[in-house]
Amino acid sequence: MNVASAYTFAWRNATRIPEPVLRALFTVVADVTWLRHGKAVRRMEANYARVRPDLDAAAVRRLSRAGMRSYMRYFREAFTLQGVSTERLRARVRLEGYDEHVRPVIADGGAVSLALGHLGNWDLAGAYGSQNLAGVLTVTERLKPAELFDEFVRFRGSLGIEVLPLGGGDVLGALVRGAKEGGRLIPLLSDRDLTSTGIEVDLAGHRARVAAGPALVGLEAGVPVHAVGITYERLHGARRRAAGTPWGIVIRFYPPLPVPDAALPRDERARLLTQGWVDQLAGTIVEHTQDWHMLQRVFVADLGPARQRASGGQATG
Template identity: 45%
Template sequence: MKERLVDGAYALGWAALKHLPEPVARGLFQQIADYTWRRRGKGVLRLETNLRRVRPELDEAGLRELSRVGMRSYLRYWKESFRLQTWGTDQLAAQCQVKGMEQLEQALADGRGAVAALPHMGNWDLAGAWVAGAAGHPFTTVAERLKPESLFDRFVAYRESLGMEVLPLTGAGVSVIGTLARRLRAGKLICLVGDRDLSEAGLPVDFFGEQTRMPAGPAALALRTGAALFPVTLWYDGPVMRVVIHPEVVPPAEGDQREKTSAMTQAMADIWADGIREHPEDWHMLQKFWLADLEGVK
């Protein structure tokens, strides 16, 4: 019953909310964000625990205010996601301002293929819609399989409608890494959210002075195929979202495959940390993230 209710709520969101006038939709989702923040549920408390690592200088009042703004940013992501399918290329271009796209386009023009790796910042779906629609570069990505299955199917259909090829992380009966590698060898673009390890087999990295794990996939794929690896940061700036495609992370000259992958992943983590430190309210991490907080980790 709970899964059916969740699926029904998302179906209602996609069916109805995209037709609301923008001021009405904005006000509605800000109210939802404020209500959720005031309830002090598990997600809000976890967000504050994570933000405390990012901004340790804040007192409790400052941390509470940061989490309030953070919840508004998170609900803005959902508001936009329910409405993106109605946006044309002109609106995408107006809402999403991108810096550094020329280096990614050069890698594609050279036939190398490119991996764009980003954290859970801003609205990664909006950035993807801009790349596929306004910039004209369809790409392949990976999605975590959700429950119920009907909800996962809705997310896949939604992202495919924005111009993305979506591969399920598990349960597809095909090699996800192998498919991504083939796309890169064909000179294509893949985009991966890479700050949170879902496999429990990620690489250890230092992030804001503490240990966590991040997926090896982006760096490993770049090494395996010779594709260019570009870290991305993104944040809200008033009515627009700003995106920075940072310079390519180049493999170290020395070390074995794992050592090179680890060094490249740490380099991406450092760039993401700088972006999150500057715009912590737009890092939507409402789950346990650092090893010290994960169950079973000593």
């Protein structure tokens, strides 16, 4: 069975398995993956070590086990998300900062550009947002094989999320047009540069390359830019029973970033906005490191020579 077929099988059959059984199965998968200590786990640990210099190697190793369990929890939930009722979906999500920072903009017919990290369960957040807050327009990486990408698009579409493929024409233009139409949340996973044309920033004391998308949408469409941190939390009592699972998520909307001086060059304004949301999101990453599902290279010191040159030299972390 190829990867696309495996994902399709899981999406179509996971809801038939009792939740406690599925939870135990994915915990075993997480622990076995962690014990094998392959390339992805080692990269996770290297990233964790950079943002958590207070931890020794043994503590980072333990933290990566919690990280793999969090990551597999995301997949388990994603595979069953299409079968979750509206009531259970609402019980699984708690908002922070939305009423203060975002609701007034949406209520006035506007839109917001949201910078997300690979934190918690962003698909659950998107499903909740599309059903309870506003229309959701986002971008997804063009995965290989094509059948896998098609499954991801179909899956997110079934949750009410409008998806644009990265590299599929004028993506930025489409995002800007969607923002100008208003009434939309535009969340973009941006803590990793997929294009080699991102922006270099300071992330928890280390140089890193992240995506320029949230800043550019904000500048081009004239909409506020916010960082959004998504983390897991344990559920108890009535809320746990209503959610049908022991885990929920917290979606924290940070305050809108100050609009840079219009007299500055566009690239500098984009850099300032990007560093702004990275500074906000870094706090969530440091505080909830186990929920940061970053199994790829993001720090400049870990990038290949070509991408280091694109960052302006042999930067160190």
